[in-house]
Amino acid sequence: MNTAKSQELFNQAQKSIPGGVNSPVRAFKAVGGNPLFIKSAKGAYMYDQDDNRYIDMINSWGPMILGHAFPAIGEAVAEAVKSSLSFGAPTAKEVTIAELIVDMMPSVEKVRMVNSGTEACMSAIRLARGYTNREKIIKFEGCYHGHGDSFLIAAGSGAITMGEPNSPGVTKGVALDTLTAPFNDLEAVKTLTDANQGNVAAIIIEPVAGNMGAVLPNQGFLEGLRQLCDKEGIVLIFDEVMTGFRLARGGAQELFNIKPDLTTLGKIIGGGMPVGAYGGKKELMDFVSPVGPVYQAGTLSGNPVAMAAGLTMLQYLNENPLVYKEVEDTAIKMVAGMQQNVESLGLPYTINHIGSMFSIFFTDQKVTDFETAKSCDTALFGKYFQAMLQKGVYLAPSQFETLFVSNVLSDEDIAHFIKANGEALKEITS
Numbered sequence: 001m002n003t004a005k006s007q008e009l010f011n012q013a014q015k016s017i018p019g020g021v022n023s024p025v026r027a028f029k030a031v032g033g034n035p036l037f038i039k040s041a042k043g044a045y046m047y048d049q050d051d052n053r054y055i056d057m058i059n060s061w062g063p064m065i066l067g068h069a070f071p072a073i074g075e076a077v078a079e080a081v082k083s084s085l086s087f088g089a090p091t092a093k094e095v096t097i098a099e100l101i102v103d104m105m106p107s108v109e110k111v112r113m114v115n116s117g118t119e120a121c122m123s124a125i126r127l128a129r130g131y132t133n134r135e136k137i138i139k140f141e142g143c144y145h146g147h148g149d150s151f152l153i154a155a156g157s158g159a160i161t162m163g164e165p166n167s168p169g170v171t172k173g174v175a176l177d178t179l180t181a182p183f184n185d186l187e188a189v190k191t192l193t194d195a196n197q198g199n200v201a202a203i204i205i206e207p208v209a210g211n212m213g214a215v216l217p218n219q220g221f222l223e224g225l226r227q228l229c230d231k232e233g234i235v236l237i238f239d240e241v242m243t244g245f246r247l248a249r250g251g252a253q254e255l256f257n258i259k260p261d262l263t264t265l266g267k268i269i270g271g272g273m274p275v276g277a278y279g280g281k282k283e284l285m286d287f288v289s290p291v292g293p294v295y296q297a298g299t300l301s302g303n304p305v306a307m308a309a310g311l312t313m314l315q316y317l318n319e320n321p322l323v324y325k326e327v328e329d330t331a332i333k334m335v336a337g338m339q340q341n342v343e344s345l346g347l348p349y350t351i352n353h354i355g356s357m358f359s360i361f362f363t364d365q366k367v368t369d370f371e372t373a374k375s376c377d378t379a380l381f382g383k384y385f386q387a388m389l390q391k392g393v394y395l396a397p398s399q400f401e402t403l404f405v406s407n408v409l410s411d412e413d414i415a416h417f418i419k420a421n422g423e424a425l426k427e428i429t430s
């Protein structure tokens, strides 16, 4: 495969951009080789600068659930652009999207738009602290909530991949206020809340973890957190930046039928534009400025062009619930094919799957938390990634990521993926 133009651009990029990329995991450091520079994408496919075609299994890390360049979203953006890119004043679309989010997400009664998932999580934590007048938060090892200081404490995703669980630049003071527990370990959480009685403002969790690969909550785990938070007056925050509008119309909270106090959103909510949001119970959200004392603001928050994209995406999902069956059916077929490949090659690997999210883990252990995720052979994953790329399949460039299925994968694409998976596994293990 000729990737000369990407190589050239990467050499050039490294001179003016740290590591040549604007977000670390794009650098392919965890899988070896250099990143591909993408020129365009349409439907299920991405094209690099050398015009190689790939079946896209990341979909911009989630947002492209309807495939790339979905016509209605492009048209809504083109229309919005004609009326100026930004006003810094309220618009009708912000009201419509807020009402739609409230309608779609079971626990959300009021919602504030921001510009990224990171911003949503940072703001939700500040609100929980302000509301409870407490300082500590509990997060789970391997969960990622963006790059806010409070979360870069044994953080996941990029930070795992970079082999730097604690980032320099995060102060000791901040680190002291973040407590961490293993995912799926309710007893560990209870130990933390007992030891910090009256001091825990919030528990923040990815209800389905996606940033250590796909890791599902054990039966009763999320319910247990809900009960504990009720008992201790702790704000339960579901970080649904990844799962929101993906696992169901109303995200993981709809799927598991558990209502958090606050929800953070991102990715799909912007239809590919930089959008995040946080929302929840009225009494909590009314603690945010200008009605409440907790300050949070944004020059470009609720940007009209971004809202046009997000609103069109959410309206489509709201009106076409069949999308969720389509993406799940596709994922079921892909996972079944992979499982068959793994078994016929006599390999011990673990595949985790829920809805349109799945991961293959290069370990013989069941993966239920960060500890077991870390048992994976990441060097082998790197080889697998490269082999899949050669076969025209673009995976997330790290073992600790989830794949996201869009609803535009054809039966041929599914067959292509399964065949590539079988061949790649054979090549890297023989």
Ligand SMILES: *Cc1c(COP(=O)(O)O)cnc(C)c1O
Binding pocket: 115, 116, 117, 118, 119, 121, 144, 145, 146, 147, 206, 210, 211, 239, 240, 241, 242, 266, 267, 276
């Ligand atoms: C992607 C992600 C974030 C961060 O969102 P950004 O838009 O990248 O800042 C936060 N939480 C979860 C669960 C995510 O997957």
